[in-house]
Amino acid sequence: MRFNEKELVSLSRQPSEMAAELGMRGPKKGDVVKKRLVKLVVNFLFYFRTDEEEPIGALLLEQCRVEREDSQSFSITFLDEAERKYLFECDSEEQCGEWMDSIIKASYEFMRKNLIFYRTEIHRLTGKDPLEQYGISDETRFQVSNGLQLAPSATSSL
Amino acid sequence: MKLNERSVAHYATCDSPPDKTGFLFKKGERNTAYHRRWFVLKSNMLFYFEERDGREPIGVIVLEGCTVELCESAEEFAFAVKFDCAKARVYKMAADSQAAMESWVKALSRASFDYMRLVVKELERQLEEIQEAAGGGCAGAGVAGLQGRPKLARRNYVSRSSIQDEVHRENGVGWSKPPVALANGFVEGGSSCVAWDGCADSGNSIGICDGARAPPVPPRRRGASLESPVSPGTVCFSKLHDWYGREVEDLRTQWLQSQ
Numbered sequence: 519m520r521f522n523e524k525e526l527v528s529l530s531r532q533p534s535e536m537a538a539e540l541g542m543r544g545p546k547k548g549d550v551v552k553k554r555l556v557k558l559v560v561n562f563l564f565y566f567r568t569d570e571e572e573p574i575g576a577l578l579l580e581q582c583r584v585e586r587e588d589s590q591s592f593s594i595t596f597l598d599e600a601e602r603k604y605l606f607e608c609d610s611e612e613q614c615g616e617w618m619d620s621i622i623k624a625s626y627e628f629m630r631k632n633l634i635f636y637r638t639e640i641h642r643l644t645g646k647d648p649l650e651q652y653g654i655s656d657e658t659r660f661q662v663s664n665g666l667q668l669a670p671s672a673t674s675s676l
Numbered sequence: 677m678k679l680n681e682r683s684v685a686h687y688a689t690c691d692s693p694p695d696k697t698g699f700l701f702k703k704g705e706r707n708t709a710y711h712r713r714w715f716v717l718k719s720n721m722l723f724y725f726e727e728r729d730g731r732e733p734i735g736v737i738v739l740e741g742c743t744v745e746l747c748e749s750a751e752e753f754a755f756a757v758k759f760d761c762a763k764a765r766v767y768k769m770a771a772d773s774q775a776a777m778e779s780w781v782k783a784l785s786r787a788s789f790d791y792m793r794l795v796v797k798e799l800e801r802q803l804e805e806i807q808e809a810a811g812g813g814c815a816g817a818g819v820a821g822l823q824g825r826p827k828l829a830r831r832n833y834v835s836r837s838s839i840q841d842e843v844h845r846e847n848g849v850g851w852s853k854p855p856v857a858l859a860n861g862f863v864e865g866g867s868s869c870v871a872w873d874g875c876a877d878s879g880n881s882i883g884i885c886d887g888a889r890a891p892p893v894p895p896r897r898r899g900a901s902l903e904s905p906v907s908p909g910t911v912c913f914s915k916l917h918d919w920y921g922r923e924v925e926d927l928r929t930q931w932l933q934s935q
Contacts, residue, residue, distance in 0.1 A: 519681050519684070519685050519732065519733055519734065519735055519736060520734065520735030521679055521681075521684075521735060521736045521737075521738065522736075522737050522738055522759075522764075522765065522767075523677055523679075524759075524761060524762075524763060524764055524765070525738060525740075525742075525761055525765075526677065526679070526738050527677055527761075528741070528759070528761030528762075528764075529738070529740055529741060560720065560740050560788075560789035561719065561720070561789055572677065573677055574677065574678060575677055575678030575679065575680075576677060576678070576679050576680075577679075577680045577683075578679070578680060578683065578684045578687065578721075580687045580719065581683065581686065581687050581690060581692070596680060596682075596683035596686070597686070597690075598682065598683055598686035599682065599683065626719035626720060626789055626792060627692060627719065629789075629792050629793060629796050630719075630792065632796055632800070633792070633795060633796045633799055636799035636800055636802070636803050637799060639803055640799065640802055640803055640806060643803075643806050643807075643810070644806060648798075648799055648802055649795075649799075654795070657783075657786065658695045658696060658783070659695045659719075659786075659787075659792065660795070
């Protein structure tokens, strides 16, 4: 599958609030823990060899599960490949918790769910749709069940 | 650079609802003819398939940081997805109608993670205010009750009036909008409720439109000019929305003038 690698590499260079050296082990049998600079940018987790500018790889953080493995380690598993775990070793229990929390919240789908919750709740409490004042009430991405309410004019299906 | 491609491809076809789908013509890289592809927009990822019922995407364009512009082209209803990194590829596409082009341009230009995050933070802030107001003994006061509080009036009133202006302007141009399905959208106490775990998220606090303290510069904005389309250099939601609205308006004007 093709992807715009240059642009993704460029994305990896942006400043990030979550970047640290962690031990990382890939999902394949025989993979060992290696020290990597791990960096969270939007919904991607980039990992670099220390002091290298270009990341070795990127993980899109959608449709994944984050689990605690032990007091200082967590894993990321993708729902389509539940047996393959990416393992991350942190320096402390606190750091481990912070990373897990950040990665869970780094998913676009997670944000969308929260947005829908806030929107519904605000409407319930105030009787008003909070998005209406910004003129973005109709955007598909903000709908409760956006798969079901696409009107013909909203999609360009031919 | 490696990517968890299998999982990314799975995301394209899994049952999470897409934000937009449809056929578009995409200009090839080496073969510069336009090829008709089925596009699926999910979050900040634009997938394309050879066929509508394709099992796996041929490719994906990560849209974070992109700008969407009309482009000069022999093709009608053409637009381009551009990035500001060095030697970035320009993705040229064409729709089948004016309405489809506008719709795609609008959808793609707002597909970023940053935009979603901004809207979430804004609603989170609003809900907190409402809950605080309710907790302060003004149960049921709703939004109207908030404007009586001086701090909030200063924070909110100005920003909302400028957004209102923008909305009226945009509405006056008569965007073809899909039928509003608000009734559909508000399922009371629906299953979509996700319990926010009470984390104040202080680490990531952006402090939208907060005059009381200087908001931390969001990571992406450092060094970006105010004119930069995806990084308006502001954490103020009203300004960001203002900017997006103007961009779409400009595109429309450009197209009308080219006719």
